[in-house]
Amino acid sequence: MTQAILVSESTLTDRYQTTIPDTVRKALQLKKKDKIRFTIGSDGNVLVSRADVEEDDPVLGDFLAFLSNDIAKNPAQMKPLTADMKIRGDELIAGVEFDIDSPLLDEGE
Numbered sequence: 001m002t003q004a005i006l007v008s009e010s011t012l013t014d015r016y017q018t019t020i021p022d023t024v025r026k027a028l029q030l031k032k033k034d035k036i037r038f039t040i041g042s043d044g045n046v047l048v049s050r051a052d053v054e055e056d057d058p059v060l061g062d063f064l065a066f067l068s069n070d071i072a073k074n075p076a077q078m079k080p081l082t083a084d085m086k087i088r089g090d091e092l093i094a095g096v097e098f099d100i101d102s103p104l105l106d107e108g109e
Helices: 022-027 060-073 083-093
Strands: 036-040 046-050
Antiparallel strands (some): 036 046
């Protein structure tokens, strides 16, 4: 287990609600309407963290860094999107329906 730098307690109400202690709110830099994430470990410990949008996709940051490095190393490879490329892209996805917010299926489904 990692060493605790802050320990704080809160009480559950009759409706199973609780108040995030001031010290925790300050440590996580939480403001009203911010979201928090509860991560339950196999040992029963619960980690409370900010639920930032940037954390939703753990691969996105690495991918964007890869693109940034590649563009910096090979600027001559950058080409503008032409009207023909746009038309071709539209043709490739014509009739494809998807919900961008639906979860991805496990492989094999």
